[in-house]
Amino acid sequence: MSSTATVVSSSKGGLWSGGRSPFKVSYGKLMMWFFLLSDAFTFSALLVTYGLIRYSNPAYEGSPEAFSFSQEYWPIPEKVFEAVPFLHGVSAPLVFVGIMTFILILSSVTMVLAVEAGHRMDRKAVEKWMLWTILGGIAFLGCQAWEWSHFIHGTQEGSIITGLFNGEWETITFFGANLSMNQYGPPPFAALFFFITGFHGTHVLSGVVLNFIIFYNVVVGTYDKRGHYEMVEKVGLYWHFVDLVWVFVFTFFYLI
Amino acid sequence: MQSEETNNIIVQPADRKKIMGIWKVAGILAVVTAIEFGFAFGMGAGATRTTIFIALTIVKAYYIVSEFMHLGHEVKSLIWSIIGPMLFVVWLIAVLIYEGGAILLVR
Numbered sequence: 001m002s003s004t005a006t007v008v009s010s011s012k013g014g015l016w017s018g019g020r021s022p023f024k025v026s027y028g029k030l031m032m033w034f035f036l037l038s039d040a041f042t043f044s045a046l047l048v049t050y051g052l053i054r055y056s057n058p059a060y061e062g063s064p065e066a067f068s069f070s071q072e073y074w075p076i077p078e079k080v081f082e083a084v085p086f087l088h089g090v091s092a093p094l095v096f097v098g099i100m101t102f103i104l105i106l107s108s109v110t111m112v113l114a115v116e117a118g119h120r121m122d123r124k125a126v127e128k129w130m131l132w133t134i135l136g137g138i139a140f141l142g143c144q145a146w147e148w149s150h151f152i153h154g155t156q157e158g159s160i161i162t163g164l165f166n167g168e169w170e171t172i173t174f175f176g177a178n179l180s181m182n183q184y185g186p187p188p189f190a191a192l193f194f195f196i197t198g199f200h201g202t203h204v205l206s207g208v209v210l211n212f213i214i215f216y217n218v219v220v221g222t223y224d225k226r227g228h229y230e231m232v233e234k235v236g237l238y239w240h241f242v243d244l245v246w247v248f249v250f251t252f253f254y255l256i
Numbered sequence: 257m258q259s260e261e262t263n264n265i266i267v268q269p270a271d272r273k274k275i276m277g278i279w280k281v282a283g284i285l286a287v288v289t290a291i292e293f294g295f296a297f298g299m300g301a302g303a304t305r306t307t308i309f310i311a312l313t314i315v316k317a318y319y320i321v322s323e324f325m326h327l328g329h330e331v332k333s334l335i336w337s338i339i340g341p342m343l344f345v346v347w348l349i350a351v352l353i354y355e356g357g358a359i360l361l362v363r
Contacts, residue, residue: 022331022333023330023331023333023334023337024330024331024334025330025334030334033334033337033338036338037338037341037342040342040345041341041344041345044342044345044348044349045348048345048348048349048352048353049352051349051352051353051356052352052353052355052356052359053356054356055353055356055357055359055360056355056356056357056359056360056363057360058360064300064301076301078296093296093297094293094296098289098293101289102286102289105282105285105286105289106282108320108324109278109279109281109282109324111324112278112323112324113275113278116270116274116275116278117270119268120267120268120269120270121265121266121267121268122267122268122270123265123267125270224265236325237325240320240321240324240325241325243320243324244317244320244321244325247313247316247317247320248313248317251292251309251310251312251313255292255296255309256306256309
C-alpha cells in the first residue's frame with residue numbers, strides 16, 4: 001500500500017522530480033549501460049592509439065603481391081594473419097579471423113534468444129541458449145589462443161632483424177614477435193596486437209565466467225523464484241558489447 | 257502453499273515473429289561481414305576502401321546496439337545519454353590521426 005502512495009504523490013511532479021525512473025529501465029540495467037559506455041572509451045582509446053602509431057610509421061608503398069615483412073614500414077594485416085590450423089603452409093588470408101568473427105556473432109545471437117526465452121519465463125530454453133553462448137565464447141577463446149601462439153612463434157622463414165643484444169648490435173633471423181621484437185614489422189605493431197586483442201580476450205573470458213554464473217543461477221531456479229530473468233538481460237548487454245568491440249577490432253586491426 | 261505458488265511458473269509460448277526477427281538481424285550481420293570480405297579481396301587498399309569498411313562497421317554496430325542490446329527500443333533520453341558521449345571519441349580519432357601524420361613528418 002505504501003508504494004502506491006509514493007506513485008500517486010510523484011505523478012504530480014515532472015519526469016525528473018523523483019518517484020519514477022526517467023529512463024524507464026531498472027537501476028542495474030542503467031548502470032550496466034554506463035559501465036559499457038566507460039568501457040567503450042577504454043577500447044576507443046586503444047584503437048585510436050593504433051591509428052596514431054600506424055600513421056606515424058611509413059606505409060607500405062609497393063604492390064601487395066611483392067610484399068615482404070620489413071622493419072621499415074607497417075605491414076599489410078592480411079599478409080600477417082593468413083594461417084589456419086591444420087593447413088600448414090597454405091596462405092588463407094583472414095580466413096581464420098573470419099571464422100572467429102562468425103563464432104562471436106553467432107554466440108551473440110544465442111544470447112538474444114536466451115534473453116527472449118527469459119521474458120517468457122521459459123527456464124529450459126534459457127538454459128539451452130545460455131549454454132550455446134558459453135560454448136561460443138569458449139570456442140572463440142580457443143581460436144584466439146591458437147592465433148596468439150602462431151603470432152608469437154612466427155612463420156617458418158622468419159625475418160632478418162638488427163637489434164641490440166646484451167649491449168651489442170647484432171643481425172639475426174627472428175621468428176614471431178614479442179613486446180620488443182617483431183618479424184612482421186615495426187615492434188609497436190606486435191605490442192598493439194597483444195594489447196588490443198588481449199584486452200578484448202580478457203573481456204571475452206570474464207564474459208564467459210559471468211555467463212556461467214548466471215547459467216548456474218538459471219539451472220538452480222534462482223530467477224524462477226525471483227519472478228523475472230533480468231540478470232540474463234544484464235549479462236546479455238555485456239556479452240553483446242564484447243561482440244560489438246570485436247566488430248571494431250576486426251575492421252581496424254585486420255581489414256584496414 | 258507459498259512455495260508451491262512460486263514454483264508454479266507459467267511459461268508463455270514463443271512468438272515466432274519475434275524469433276524470426278532475431279535471426280533476420282543475425283543474417284544482416286553475416287551478410288555485411290561477407291561483403292567486407294568481398295571488398296578486402298576484390299579491391300585495392302586506399303581511402304575509398306577504408307571509407308567503405310568504416311561505413312559497413314557502423315552498419316553492423318547499429319544493428320548490434322539497436323536490436324541485440326535493445327537500445328533502439330529504449331526512451332530517447334537514454335539513447336542520447338549513451339550515444340552522445342561517443343561524439344568525444346570522433347574528435348579524438350580526428351585529432352590523433354592528424355597527430356600521427358605530423359609525427360611521421362618530423363621523424
